[in-house]
Amino acid sequence: MTTKNIVRVDIEPERYELAERPTYYFDVDRRDFFKFLGAGALVVCALKSPGLGQESGRAHGRGDALPNDIASWLQVSENGRVTVYTGKVEIGQNIRTSLSQAVSEELHVPIERIDLVMGDTQLTPFDMGTFGSRTTPTMNLQLRKVSGAARDVLIAMAAKQWNTEPAKLVAADGKVADPAGNRSIEYAELVKGKQLTATLPAEDPLIPASDWKVAGTSVPKVNGRDFVTGKHRYPSDQTLPDMLYGKVLRPPSFGATLVSADTQKAEQMGATVVRDGNFVGVAAPTTAQAETAVATIQAKWNEVSQPSNKELFDYLRENTTNGSDPTGDGDRFESGSVDQAFSSSSHTLKATYTVQYIAHTPLETRAALAQWDADHLTVWTGTQRPFGVREQLAEAFHLPEEKIRVLMPDMGSGYGGKHTGETAVEAARLARATRHPVKVVWTREEEFTWAYFRPAGVMDVKSAVNSDGMLTAWEFHNYNSGSAGIRPYYEIPNQRIIFHPVKSPLRQGSYRALAATANHFAREAHMDEIAHSLKMDPLEFRLKNLKNERLRAVFEAAAKKFGWGKAKTGPGQGYGMGGGYEKLGNVATFAEVHVDRKSGEVRVKRVVTAFECGAIVNPDGLKNQVEGSNIQGLGGALFEAIQFKDGKILNAALSEYRVPRFSDVPQMETVLLDRKDLPSAGAGECPLVGLAPAIGNAIFDATGVRLRALPLVPDGLKAT
Amino acid sequence: MxxxxxxxxxxxxxxxxxxxxxxxxxxxxxxxxxxxxxxxxxxxxxxxxxxxxxxxxxxxxxxxxxxxxxxxxxxxLAHGDDLHPVQQAFLDEGAMQCAFCTSGMIMSAVSLLNRNREPSEKQIVDAMDGNVCRCGTHTRVIAAIQRAGRQMSESKETRR
Missing domain, CATH: 3.10.20.30 (Beta-grasp domain)
Incomplete structure (x- = not known):
């Protein structure tokens, strides 16, 4: 390899996330279902009066260009309630609350009076999707700006009405007050149900985090009561009058194509059967009837040979696509003189690390309810990308997007796993044929099999250090996992970093923290290996090679809380750390494990995490995200792995795919560093990346066994 | 039938x-x-x-x-607007994220507390191990159950 500099090509996170295309392309044109439709269809949803931006027919653009007018985002109703429109969606990360806090803070309205309309393609401004920890740095900021501008407009309106100076008035508690004149007026009275037509000013100072009163506090989940009473309707809970239940006939293996299908029995049972290309589905008045009907279908499939996870890592190395991954490009970075640095170094280390495919396993499986009214389609579905699903529906049904409305009721989690609209497309296809609303809810087995996975990957790492313990060279190859978090934050003069896209044997896509989990695991495990090979303390070695102050701060804070350096108190005990920088957040995670080499049991006893993501918007919500990341991360670190063979998933059930449970949960301590001087960043992903290496390094500390594969101990760690 | x-x-x-x-x-x-x-x-x-x-x-x-x-x-579970102590405790402890597991968690917790108002942490873990939370709110759920148990002991909440 040459040492010339290679231009770095980043994978844009958004494009990475968009890799998955719809499963079906319908041949709908030759099937003229619409001649039946129209008259009987019900319109059950009373539309809210849309904001100006919506009325202008989706005038606002796509991508990062956010609409600039207040009315697109915010409306003050006559009853004094404030409605806020955002394309972001609530998937358990509690942004309905944190965004409400932002509005309350800047608009000076009590949070109880704020309603968020989220992820409704007809009412909310276009949004690429809820992923990449982008809500807090972008949407929270946007809604603060909008709310601040609205507050100023309201003050100006009151000033005009009272014929006084705006500077003499103050906004508080949903009112504008004139302290000198001893008078006040409700926002609602000023607005009188009309829209705030102003646009956002170019310069408008926001309330600094140090002065926050509502933001920055632990406001509880705004609609929490609806969740503890069972009142909230998740996507899978949606119903409509005359609704049917849909089931789809699944191929016996990935890549199989339909040869023939005998659907006579299903039809005789009264189910409506739809066959369109590779799609065979039924709709019936109950789930039981739909399941029975689909089970009677005799289908022949053409199956193709598929790799299994026995040969997975060899396959990944051998099937690189030379830069033509689904997102279009790979990631390369080179600096200094890597080959020269390695050849002149007396201390080099080489190791390979792997991660398996894992499943998101959101507790709510994919679900959608679809309804046609003539050639207009409305779909309620659980997705992180309602606008993306609208695009998929438009493509599948050859419709302009204006005729499609996708709504996203707050859903039962996603973790990056619900970027696609499979059930939306399936339900819409069945609804179109049956002339009824149709609901499709995937079984757990379908979710395990026909969703997509976190990419498996191989990481080859080679490093060189000088006699002072300073890193001099770093070569890092990642096959298939992805390039998120691939760049080291340690100071290394000579670096070669290459992401090798691979034609993945399984359908793969985004997962909470993306490839940052794999890349941090490899890097932080490798750092530990170097430290041990130098007989240096792993913390000292890291800090020696780390200049980034924010990252140093979390390592130091976590080490202090953990009591790094303390003596072990018993056999089988081990301590380890991992950490890093991802999605604008900084994390350090320290773990204590106990390994019983006789039984093979590995227990994570204690996890200490220090996290910093700028000014904290909601400390309790943030702590929940950090701890949740750690608990979810236990699965991928210790035991989660998808087993597959001949195009079939072999462990497509909770009885066969182990996820973390109460008995797995360690004692957790979380240190939140609140940097009020820095912009707020998201926290849904970054906290995950330190855990797996911390546990792996702790297992090494306990046993001297170096584990370089995730999951680390799916079958325990018995002495051999 | x-x-x-x-x-x-x-x-x-x-x-x-x-x-x-x-x-x-x-x-x-x-x-x-x-x-x-x-x-x-x-x-x-x-x-x-x-x-x-x-x-x-x-x-x-x-x-x-x-x-x-x-x-x-x-x-x-609630009596009109009065939440069951377990429901209230889940709110008070912020023991939910996406909350899709929450109704099942609450019902399992009520069942446990119907038998034992002051379960130890170990007893809670044993009783709740069959309830999966993917978002990772487990430690809060444990805290909520302990809180609700105390509340129920005090108010002598009757079995439902």
């Missing part, structure tokens, strides 16, 4: 196959969607309801096996 069901104090008569899972009967036939489908194997606990005050996985309970028995779902 007609199956008599008593859910949240109301009597119903369902014309369904006796093998129909109770969860399906609740969700599809009675439109009580607070109980959730998560796995269909009785292993995630999202579908948990109380049968005669005891937690049961409704997704693996044939509706015929609970005919005439007193079934309580999450929708029937």
């Amino acid at each position: 007609s199956i008599p069901l008593v859910v949240n104090g109301r009597s119903y008569s369902l014309e369904v196959d006796p093998q129909t899972p109770l969860l399906t009967a609740l969700r599809e036939h009675l439109d009580l969607t607070g109980s959730k489908y998560g796995c269909g194997e009785g292993l995630c606990g999202a579908c948990t309801v109380l049968v005669e005050g005891k937690a049961q996985r409704s997704c693996v309970t044939p509706v015929s096996s609970v005919r005439g028995k007193k079934i309580t779902t999450i929708e029937g």
Whole structure:
């Protein structure tokens, strides 16, 4: 390899996330279902009066260009309630609350009076999707700006009405007050149900985090009561009058194509059967009837040979696509003189690390309810990308997007796993044929099999250090996992970093923290290996090679809380750390494990995490995200792995795919560093990346066994 | 076949196959969607309801096996606007993220506290291990159960 500099090509996170295309392309044109439709269809949803931006027919653009007018985002109703429109969606990360806090803070309205309309393609401004920890740095900021501008407009309106100076008035508690004149007026009275037509000013100072009163506090989940009473309707809970239940006939293996299908029995049972290309589905008045009907279908499939996870890592190395991954490009970075640095170094280390495919396993499986009214389609579905699903529906049904409305009721989690609209497309296809609303809810087995996975990957790492313990060279190859978090934050003069896209044997896509989990695991495990090979303390070695102050701060804070350096108190005990920088957040995670080499049991006893993501918007919500990341991360670190063979998933059930449970949960301590001087960043992903290496390094500390594969101990760690 | 069901104090008569899972009967036939489908194997606990005050996985309970028995779902736990202490404790502890597991968690917790108002952490973990939370709110759920137990001891909350 040459040492010339290679231009770095980043994978844009958004494009990475968009890799998955719809499963079906319908041949709908030759099937003229619409001649039946129209008259009987019900319109059950009373539309809210849309904001100006919506009325202008989706005038606002796509991508990062956010609409600039207040009315697109915010409306003050006559009853004094404030409605806020955002394309972001609530998937358990509690942004309905944190965004409400932002509005309350800047608009000076009590949070109880704020309603968020989220992820409704007809009412909310276009949004690429809820992923990449982008809500807090972008949407929270946007809604603060909008709310601040609205507050100023309201003050100006009151000033005009009272014929006084705006500077003499103050906004508080949903009112504008004139302290000198001893008078006040409700926002609602000023607005009188009309829209705030102003646009956002170019310069408008926001309330600094140090002065926050509502933001920055632990406001509880705004609609929490609806969740503890069972009142909230998740996507899978949606119903409509005359609704049917849909089931789809699944191929016996990935890549199989339909040869023939005998659907006579299903039809005789009264189910409506739809066959369109590779799609065979039924709709019936109950789930039981739909399941029975689909089970009677005799289908022949053409199956193709598929790799299994026995040969997975060899396959990944051998099937690189030379830069033509689904997102279009790979990631390369080179600096200094890597080959020269390695050849002149007396201390080099080489190791390979792997991660398996894992499943998101959101507790709510994919679900959608679809309804046609003539050639207009409305779909309620659980997705992180309602606008993306609208695009998929438009493509599948050859419709302009204006005729499609996708709504996203707050859903039962996603973790990056619900970027696609499979059930939306399936339900819409069945609804179109049956002339009824149709609901499709995937079984757990379908979710395990026909969703997509976190990419498996191989990481080859080679490093060189000088006699002072300073890193001099770093070569890092990642096959298939992805390039998120691939760049080291340690100071290394000579670096070669290459992401090798691979034609993945399984359908793969985004997962909470993306490839940052794999890349941090490899890097932080490798750092530990170097430290041990130098007989240096792993913390000292890291800090020696780390200049980034924010990252140093979390390592130091976590080490202090953990009591790094303390003596072990018993056999089988081990301590380890991992950490890093991802999605604008900084994390350090320290773990204590106990390994019983006789039984093979590995227990994570204690996890200490220090996290910093700028000014904290909601400390309790943030702590929940950090701890949740750690608990979810236990699965991928210790035991989660998808087993597959001949195009079939072999462990497509909770009885066969182990996820973390109460008995797995360690004692957790979380240190939140609140940097009020820095912009707020998201926290849904970054906290995950330190855990797996911390546990792996702790297992090494306990046993001297170096584990370089995730999951680390799916079958325990018995002495051999 | 007609199956008599008593859910949240109301009597119903369902014309369904006796093998129909109770969860399906609740969700599809009675439109009580607070109980959730998560796995269909009785292993995630999202579908948990109380049968005669005891937690049961409704997704693996044939509706015929609970005919005439007193079934309580999450929708029937509060007295009007007064939340059950376990519901209130989940709010107070912020023991939820996406909350899809929450109704099942609450029902399992009520069942535990019906038997034991002051469970140890170990007893809570044992009792709740069949309830999966993917968002990772476990430590808060434990805190909420302890809080609710204390509350119930004080107020002598009666069995539901």
